Amino acid sequence: MKDPGVYFIEGNIACAEAAMKVGCRFYAGYPITPASEVMNHLSKELPKVGGRFVQMEDEIASIASVIGSSWTGLKSMTATSGPGFSLMQENLGYAVMTETPCVIVNVQRAGPSTGQATKPGTGDVMQSRFGSQGDYEMIALSPNSGQEMFDFTVRAFNLAERYRTPVVLLADAGVGQMREKVKIPEDVPVKERKRPSSNETEFFDTDEEDHVPPMPDFGEGHELLVTGSTHLGDGTRDTASFSAQDNLVRRLVAKIDGNRKDIEDWEEKNVDGADLVVVSYGSMSRPARGAVKKAREKGLEVGFFRPKVMWPSPEKRLREIGEDSKVLLAELSLRGYRIEVERCVDSDKFYVYDRLNSLPTIDEVYQKIEEVLS
Amino acid sequence: MKIRIGGWAGQGTVLAGTVLGKSLSLEQGYHVVQQRSYSAAVRSGIAYSDVIADKEELDELVIEIPDYLLVLYQDTLDEWEDTARKTEHLIVDSSRVDRLPETTGEIYLVPAGQIAEDIATSKAANVVLLGALAGVSDDIDIGCLEKTVRKEFPSKYTDLNVKALESGYQKVHG
Structure with a gap:
């Protein structure tokens, strides 16, 4: 991790540096142009700050691994581009449904399909919002400079933690691979997820106005089920009742939609x-x-x-x-x-x-x- | 100020662009964007790096006609004939380039590959051309470039690269 200072670096490196600075301690991914620099940099640097780095067999496993590690309490991320982002869509929905904070960086390239790997494009904007099935809302940020690759990565983690949801950093090859002056500050704002008290039983429901329930870590002693099926407050599956579906999905949407003022920029x-x-x-x-x-x-x-x-x-x-x-x-x-x-x-x-x-x-x-x- | 450094993949055009970008940005205080372009091939193909520097904040990210065009390889120059005709300053590695376009701008012939080889290795031709660029342009400071080269390269390669830089500078400025 770089010391605070001014650097002339690629946007992708600024993104990786910001992730470490805001407390990301787990990265799982599969290399792909034009996002590989994020992974390459974190493979060297993340272990030095006590984090874990895993190169997975593909992008499906990468996001699955990121979701799992987030449930151990670690801020977690992956980075990819179009073809890999397509593979991640099912588990992106799983992260939404299980309310798992994590950051997915998509350094967009010219598509569709394999397209032109080294050329920029922004054809994944709708996919980042609607790519997974079912009703949900998504947070996606769009940086336009090296400095914003840093700043928005910090914000992506903070929004993910604040709203217990996956957040997409929707970059493109233009900003990801361009070198510019980037200031790495002494401190960045850091938000942490809500933690449950020891006698808490509701991890997927809340009466709080922000619609965000507290999230325990694996191994803390709470009893709950983490499932992509419709569930009750303690995670128990309820795949039939009107109230379970209505209550959960309306809250998931309201969690983002109802907090627009705080999120929009x-x-x-x-x-x-x-x-x-x-x-x-x-x-x-x-x-x-x-x-x-x-x-x-x-x-x-x-x-x-x-x-x-x-x-x-x-x-x-x-x-x-x-x-x-x-x-x-x-x-x-x-x-x-x-x-x-x-x-x-x-x-x-x-x-x-x-x-x-x-x-x-x-x-x-x-x-x-x-x-x-x- | 718009500079394009082009050659064949493996000739260090991106590295040269990075050194130049860092020097202009961090040492000389310009607003700078540096971009690289390479083909999707595993090896070979044209590779180049664009550096744009300005006293104002930069929103122009694309170079149409560079003010300075540095070329390390004949095929690259052939491909860019039209651009090369229009640039004001064409700086070529004359060890590898002999067919030149007709241009109204200045052409600087720098045997960068040969100079680099005489110092240690022809791989440093990219840095020789950077030195030549500083010799051609009053806005690019050779001292700042040298400082950046010293920071950028591993210590065992520092001296030869500084020598390469100075030789390129002397070739057009001396």
């Missing part, structure tokens, strides 16, 4: 009164932001909006923006965030700059802005 500039607002995220948001700056220098009334948290989406703010302004979604994908933004904006005000394989220059995005406003 975005960057916005010059949005109010703008003729056009450019919405963008991830590495694409850098040239998009540059294009907005250039447009304003030329006297165009253009604003910029960037969700830092993709899920839950800032839909209320998007609707407000869409009421007053045209919206141009700039993304490194054809279908990434499009449905989500499109549903919040009138169709006659909605424009897209989509791009595959590689980032555009600022000028290329700027030309689209001019075209929309002409």
Whole structure:
């Protein structure tokens, strides 16, 4: 683990450093471009801070192992890219259902399927929200710089612990493999999961307003069952009754949806009164932001909006923006965030700059802005 | 300031880009982004590294036409003929490159492979070209690069790389 200081490092390394800094002590994974640097770095560094590192046989086993280790009380993570993220979907749902805090880093690459392993893309945005079966809500963060790869990894762990849920760090090859200046601070904010008292019996139900029950560790002496089947407060399976399904699934959704205010985060500039607002995220948001700056220098009334948290989406703010302004979604994908933004904006005000394989220059995005406003 | 360092996989273009990026960022105080590009092949193929440095915060992450184009391999230069025609400063390893594009910019012929081999190993050709770059550009400080090389390489390779760096610098500046 690096000492506090300023470094010129890749986003993936910043992510790995942040994980150790916030207290991650277990990593299981399977290498895949363009996420392998996270794993490679932690394979060397995690044991030095007393953590455990395991290279698993595949991504299914990786996330299963991460879930198991989280139940021993360790902050746990894995990192992958599209093909591996697809394999993880079933167990991602299991982590949601068993309320297991963990962090899944997806350094997105150009898909579908094997696609172009070394090229960036953001086609997994909807998958990160809806990839597993059933009703649930997901938290996913989208960094756009080396520093945010560090900061958002810290936040991903804290949100996972706070809400007892899996959190996806939805990076892309652009930010994961780009080197920039990254400041590693002396201290980072650290949140810990709620712990039960010794006589607690409810680990999957709560009357608390935040909808988050306390979580014991394996071996602490509590009696409970951890299962992906619908269950009661102590974990007992109940695969038939209305009340068990209704109570559990509504709470799982409310746990995220009801705490949106605490979870949501975005960057916005010059949005109010703008003729056009450019919405963008991830590495694409850098040239998009540059294009907005250039447009304003030329006297165009253009604003910029960037969700830092993709899920839950800032839909209320998007609707407000869409009421007053045209919206141009700039993304490194054809279908990434499009449905989500499109549903919040009138169709006659909605424009897209989509791009595959590689980032555009600022000028290329700027030309689209001019075209929309002409 | 936009710099592209290109060659064949294994020639250390990414390492050279990293050294340059670190030096500009941590020693000279620029805002810097450095990216690498390589093919999905296990070995071979064009590999290159892009470094963009600016006094302002950077949102431009892509180089269309570099201000400085450093090339270590003929096939790479052939592939980039159009870019090479347009760049203002083309710095090539003339030990490995002899067919040059017509360009209105300056061309600097640095026998980097030969210079490196004379010092110790042709593998240090990437660092020789970095030195040449510092000789060509007033914005790139040779002292900062040397400091970075000393930090970046394992101690047993430090001296030869510093020598490689200085030789490249002298070749165009001396």
